[in-house]
Amino acid sequence: MSEPKLKTTRRRFLQGTAAAATFSIVPRHVLGGPGQTPPSETFGAALIGCGGRGNGTFGQLSRGLNVKQLARCDVKFVGRADNKKVYTDFRRVLDRQDIDLIAIATPPHWHALISIAAAEAGKDVLCEKPMTRFIAEGRAVVEAFNRYNRVFQIGTFGRFGRPHMETHKIMASGLLTDCQAVHIKRGGLKVKQWSGSVTERVERVPKNLDWDMYCGPAPLKPYVRRRTGGTHRGYWDYEGGGLSDMGQHHFDPVQWTFAKDNTSPVEIEAHAPPAHPECCGMWGWVELKYADGLTFVMDSGEWGQRYHRQQPREVSLSDLSKADQEKIKALPDPDPLVSFGEAVKNRKQTGGHPEAAHRASTLLHLANVAIRVGRKIEYDPVKEQIVGDEEANRLINPPMRAPWHL
Amino acid sequence: MAINEKLKVQVDKMPAPDGRGLLSGIDEKAVDAALAAIAALGREGVVGLVEMLVEPQKGGDVKARYALHALATEAGAKPEAERKAFATALASTLGGDRPKSVQGFVVRQLQVAGGEEVATSLGKLLLDDDLCEYAAQALLAIGKGAAAQFRTALGSTKGGTKLTVVQALGVLRDASSAAAVGKVAADKDRDTRLVALWSLANIGDPASVDLLINASNVKPTHERTKATQACLLLAERLLAAGRKKEPTRIYRHLRDTRTDASEHYVRDIAGQALAKI
Numbered sequence: 001m002s003e004p005k006l007k008t009t010r011r012r013f014l015q016g017t018a019a020a021a022t023f024s025i026v027p028r029h030v031l032g033g034p035g036q037t038p039p040s041e042t043f044g045a046a047l048i049g050c051g052g053r054g055n056g057t058f059g060q061l062s063r064g065l066n067v068k069q070l071a072r073c074d075v076k077f078v079g080r081a082d083n084k085k086v087y088t089d090f091r092r093v094l095d096r097q098d099i100d101l102i103a104i105a106t107p108p109h110w111h112a113l114i115s116i117a118a119a120e121a122g123k124d125v126l127c128e129k130p131m132t133r134f135i136a137e138g139r140a141v142v143e144a145f146n147r148y149n150r151v152f153q154i155g156t157f158g159r160f161g162r163p164h165m166e167t168h169k170i171m172a173s174g175l176l177t178d179c180q181a182v183h184i185k186r187g188g189l190k191v192k193q194w195s196g197s198v199t200e201r202v203e204r205v206p207k208n209l210d211w212d213m214y215c216g217p218a219p220l221k222p223y224v225r226r227r228t229g230g231t232h233r234g235y236w237d238y239e240g241g242g243l244s245d246m247g248q249h250h251f252d253p254v255q256w257t258f259a260k261d262n263t264s265p266v267e268i269e270a271h272a273p274p275a276h277p278e279c280c281g282m283w284g285w286v287e288l289k290y291a292d293g294l295t296f297v298m299d300s301g302e303w304g305q306r307y308h309r310q311q312p313r314e315v316s317l318s319d320l321s322k323a324d325q326e327k328i329k330a331l332p333d334p335d336p337l338v339s340f341g342e343a344v345k346n347r348k349q350t351g352g353h354p355e356a357a358h359r360a361s362t363l364l365h366l367a368n369v370a371i372r373v374g375r376k377i378e379y380d381p382v383k384e385q386i387v388g389d390e391e392a393n394r395l396i397n398p399p400m401r402a403p404w405h406l
Numbered sequence: 407m408a409i410n411e412k413l414k415v416q417v418d419k420m421p422a423p424d425g426r427g428l429l430s431g432i433d434e435k436a437v438d439a440a441l442a443a444i445a446a447l448g449r450e451g452v453v454g455l456v457e458m459l460v461e462p463q464k465g466g467d468v469k470a471r472y473a474l475h476a477l478a479t480e481a482g483a484k485p486e487a488e489r490k491a492f493a494t495a496l497a498s499t500l501g502g503d504r505p506k507s508v509q510g511f512v513v514r515q516l517q518v519a520g521g522e523e524v525a526t527s528l529g530k531l532l533l534d535d536d537l538c539e540y541a542a543q544a545l546l547a548i549g550k551g552a553a554a555q556f557r558t559a560l561g562s563t564k565g566g567t568k569l570t571v572v573q574a575l576g577v578l579r580d581a582s583s584a585a586a587v588g589k590v591a592a593d594k595d596r597d598t599r600l601v602a603l604w605s606l607a608n609i610g611d612p613a614s615v616d617l618l619i620n621a622s623n624v625k626p627t628h629e630r631t632k633a634t635q636a637c638l639l640l641a642e643r644l645l646a647a648g649r650k651k652e653p654t655r656i657y658r659h660l661r662d663t664r665t666d667a668s669e670h671y672v673r674d675i676a677g678q679a680l681a682k683i
Contacts, residue, residue, distance in 0.1 A: 086563065091628040092628070094628065094633070095626070095627050095628055095631075097626065097668040117631075120631050120632070120634070120635045121628075121631050122668065122669070122671045122672075147638065147675065148671055148672075148675065149671060149674065149675070150671070177497075192428060192430060192659070195429075195430070196426045196427075196428075196477075197423070197426060197427030197428060198423050198427055198429060198468050198472075199423045199427035199465065199468065200427060201462075201463065201465060202462050202463040219514075219539070219540065221462075222462050222463070222507070222540065235683075248413035273434040273437060274432075274472070274475075274479065274480075275434040275435060275440075275475075275476075275479070276429055276471075276472055276475065277471060277472070277474075277511075277514065277515070279428075279473035281428065281429050281430075281431070281432075282429065282430060282432055293604070303432070304431075304434065372479065373479055373482065373483075374479060374480070374671070375483050389477070389482065390482065391481075391482025391483075391518060391519060392482065394517065394518065394547045398517075398543070398547065399542065399543040399546040399547060399574075399577065401539055401543070401570075402539070402542075402566075402569045402570040402572075402574075402597075403569055403597040403598070403601045403603060404571040405573055405576070405577065405599065405601075405604065
């Protein structure tokens with residue numbers, strides 16, 4: 001099947017104008033002006049993953065930009081893909097040189113690989129949360145976007161309100177070395193809603209679904225309907241239950257507030273029963289402690305005892321000496337966080353950049369590792385490895401099914 | 407009471423699914439006590455649990471699967487001799503006429519709890535179309551003793567198993583396999599070719615520079631993008647190993663050939679890297 005003809009894209013336009021700089025007559029629609037949008041401001045875009053979060057994610061990608069959706073891709077489009085506007089294989093979408101931006105709204109086991117492939121193909125990415133399925137994927141995304149100098153924004157935006165500015169300044173200053181703060185998130189983590197069903201029977205794969213491609217880097221298991229269509233969240237192969245689904249929303253802004261975008265907790269402990277091998281399930285609470293003493297707690301309220309070890313405690317100026325309090329008061333507010341649209345247009349780093357998104361995602365993965373192994377774990381946030389627990393470490397970077405790899 | 411009867415009594419104490427199929431009402435203390443009782447049965451307990459497993463379409467083995475996985479997870483925290491005994495018992499159930507899907511589940515538990523002691527048992531499965539992928543993932547997770555199994559398998563693999571084995575050798579960065587992997591880089595199957603190129607790059611094989619550069623000279627498609635990525639990865643690996651000549655060749659090639667606007671970002675990377683060498 002022939003590929004669609006190349007259209008004028010932002011990159012092609014910029015290259016073309018440089019080469020043809022001696023021309024003096026340029027159509028108005030090319031230059032722009034009142035009521036006109038020049039090609040240099042129009043971005044070809046594609047949506048990969050057209051399920052429940054698809055249109056919402058594409059809408060976030062389009063905010064503040066003039067975007068034209070040129071392609072939609074989903075593994076459930078078998079039989080209706082024309083490889084012109086509708087695709088089943090994201091690799092064919094990424095081949096198109098008239099597409100600059102990619103919105104990713106697949107289940108999370110595909111987020112990292114498609115993000116990386118998009119960066120390799122020179123595209124900018126807005127990716128639905130959670131960023132990844134396991135920790136090593138996040139580091140690989142960070143490295144890919146650094147290497148290719150592309151723009152990435154995670155699809156959660158709570159941090160853009162820059163909540164609790166004073167706390168952020170105190171924590172970012174480095175003046176508070178012994179942090180007593182305890183941030184507890186009670187409820188809202190959809191444990192039962194996104195637990196997997198252990199009694200589902202194997203069914204025939206629907207004709208419109210490329211099941212092998214759906215599984216992708218995850219193990220190729222027999223088809224079970226609940227492994228797709230939103231309920232995928234309840235299976236370790238694709239996500240990590242409600243904790244992964246909602247955790248990045250809850251903890252990404254908190255991570256910014258406490259200035260932890262470049263590090264991770266060092267001790268993680270969970271109150272949970274033994275986990276099921278395939279299905280995400282019940283847990284009570286998870287405590288995640290950073291090296292400086294800051295503690296985050298996820299308290300599900302859906303199983304076992306409520307978290308009772310510590311009470312919530314904020315950071316305040318009174319935690320510092322008088323002299324240090326004056327230093328904090330004198331600090332200017334940090335620069336506003338950069339939106340995806342501005343980052344794309346001006347080649348800046350977004351507010352929800354890969355490292356921050358990776359660290360927020362790491363919180364969820366560490367919590368789930370502690371739930372799954374049922375023992376306290378220690379984490380090295382620099383090496384991004386669990387210390388002294390080889391079996392737990394196997395959940396940091398589980399192998400992928402060939403030909404998919406980081 | 408016979409071992410099998412003792413085992414059944416304890417397995418029955420594992421949580422039962424609620425009306426939605428969720429394990430929502432787990433009594434942690436009761437489960438822990440039952441798991442301890444099963445563990446005390448030793449090898450016969452482990453083998454007995456595997457005997458209770460059935461193919462997924464038959465169902466009805468939820469409690470046995472739950473118990474076996476919980477024991478595998480706990481094994482990691484136990485003294486090495488106990489972990490080894492558990493893994494060895496589990497590996498002894500592989501093969502024969504046991505359903506492949508059940509063996510697959512056993513292999514996945516070895517991915518959790520296994521060590522070098524089960525590498526040979528897993529290596530035998532690398533030529534099995536149904537179990538190769540699971541065995542490969544378990545071996546990669548285990549690490550120790552894995553490379554030798556993949557090296558041995560490479561000479562006999564075909565189709566999907568070849569893809570899996572070549573990728574695994576790349577993940578393990580097994581330099582002694584570079585020449586053999588290089589031969590796969592001309593495979594008829596695109597995915598296999600690309601996996602071989604990536605493996606050579608990840609291994610950091612200095613003899614593969616020309617091969618990778620040539621592979622990246624295809625028309626602008628996914629294959630060109632991935633071969634280019636392999637070139638960049640190889641250059642980075644070689645630089646990290648203290649070599650400059652080969653990375654310089656790679657970057658110069660990319661700088662001089664990625665002249666279309668759609669590939670300027672690659673040209674920029676190459677230019678910046680050359681400036682640093």
